[in-house]
Amino acid sequence: MPDGVTVTWKISLPCSRAEAEALAEDNFFIASTDSVPTIVTREDDPKKPDAWAIDVYCDAKPDTKMLRNIAKLVPSTTAKPTIEKLGDEDWVTMSQQGLEPLRAGRFYVHTSNSPPLDTLNIHNICVDAGQAFGTGHHETTMGCLEALDRLKQQGRSFRNIADIGTGTGLLAFAANHLWPHAKIIASDIDIVAVEVSKTNAVANNIKLGHRRGAVRLLQSNGLDSPAFKRRAPFDLIIANILVGPLVSLAPQIAAAAKPGTILILAGLLVHQKPAVVSAYAKAGFRLRGTRLESEWPCLTLVKARRYGRIRPTRQPKSPLAADYFGEC
Known part of the structure; x- marks a missing residue:
């Protein structure tokens, strides 16, 4: 998403670890309008290794079709997605809150x-x-x-x-x-x-x-x-x-x-x-x-x-x- 565009909506839904990993690999976009959402996967509870969640950020209010598409991504859950209007928060900062620096060989990412x-x-x-x-x-x-x-x-x-x-x-x-x-x-x-x-x-x-x-x-x-x-x-x-x-x-x-x-x-x-x-x-x-x-x-x-x-x-x-x- 270009710099300066404020994402004002966040949709969250619990999922399994396998579903989260598949979503990360697929880099899957689920746009149903002109808005292209960004999907972020996260571990919801470290004590429950299979309890993950997805957060979908978009700059337009999600419609029924988008919510239905999101639900299809995580068939293991029967929960309804939560929808939150974010205001002026920075979506990049929010999506990176769980991304700690890591070492891989001589690389520090x-x-x-x-x-x-x-x-x-x-x-x-x-x-x-x-x-x-x-x-x-x-x-x-x-x-x-x-x-x-x-x-x-x-x-x-x-x-x-x-x-x-x-x-x-x-x-x-x-x-x-x-x-x-x-x-x-x-x-x-x-x-x-x-x-x-x-x-x-x-x-x-x-x-x-x-x-x-x-x-x-x-x-x-x-x-x-x-x-x-x-x-x-x-x-x-x-x-x-x-x-x-x-x-x-x-x-x-x-x-x-x-x-x-x-x-x-x-x-x-x-x-x-x-x-x-x-x-x-x-x-x-x-x-x-x-x-x-x-x-x-x-x-x-x-x-x-x-x-x-x-x-x-x-x-x-x-x-x-x-x-x-x-x-x-």
């Missing part, structure tokens, strides 16, 4: 309500809550940040990076911090997310453009934009999106990779991992590592240097003990 961390070798990234997914507080984004940090620890160096489904731009910015001389292209299917990412880039002193050391932000459905074909092959590709697009994009991502390309995938649940691994094995990738954040695995794969039958990667006995294993 915070909102503009919290100061950066003045610590050596720490990369501060400021991302405010808004109309794009990826403040760093979801397990999928945390897993990707830690995966990038691990690659840096291993001494990996990348010169041509792609971030598919960039959301707020957070992962592209993190890659820029780690490999400041790389060319980075970051895309999202949602033009709102692209504009949010541009705003966040300015706030974080990230250079935008086509040159080395800069991040190019653009709207694209997967890798359909000609910019990807011109820039490919990439030596590092990141995709933190939903499991459906992850599977369907496997051929496109494989075409944009080269032997030895590292691929970081997130946005899937534990039980969806076999389908994703299988799709990318068929596209020529080998699984090299899994990092588990709650029920959300983050996969690290590598494009095979030789083709033919790909042997499956042996998994640890307990997924809860899974970390990185093997060499990328």
Whole structure:
């Protein structure tokens, strides 16, 4: 939502943790009028891990259709949504009240309500809550940040990076911090997310453009934009999106990779991992590592240097003990 627009209505409804996580992943808009609402999920009671809630902020009084659509998002509850007129409150500040700063490897992710961390070798990234997914507080984004940090620890160096489904731009910015001389292209299917990412880039002193050391932000459905074909092959590709697009994009991502390309995938649940691994094995990738954040695995794969039958990667006995294993 553009700066200066005051959101005057808030609709709240209890939900389950699974529903909250699904909403965060979907970045789902439920507009029934010209108003585009913003959905914020929150843990309602830390002592009850499954008791979550959603808050929907909008700049027009919700109509019956919107309320009905909101109720459909959380089928587990029979409660009626509460409606509150907010007056002149700042929706960004309100939606960020529950977002505490967090550490993920050498990254410190915070909102503009919290100061950066003045610590050596720490990369501060400021991302405010808004109309794009990826403040760093979801397990999928945390897993990707830690995966990038691990690659840096291993001494990996990348010169041509792609971030598919960039959301707020957070992962592209993190890659820029780690490999400041790389060319980075970051895309999202949602033009709102692209504009949010541009705003966040300015706030974080990230250079935008086509040159080395800069991040190019653009709207694209997967890798359909000609910019990807011109820039490919990439030596590092990141995709933190939903499991459906992850599977369907496997051929496109494989075409944009080269032997030895590292691929970081997130946005899937534990039980969806076999389908994703299988799709990318068929596209020529080998699984090299899994990092588990709650029920959300983050996969690290590598494009095979030789083709033919790909042997499956042996998994640890307990997924809860899974970390990185093997060499990328």
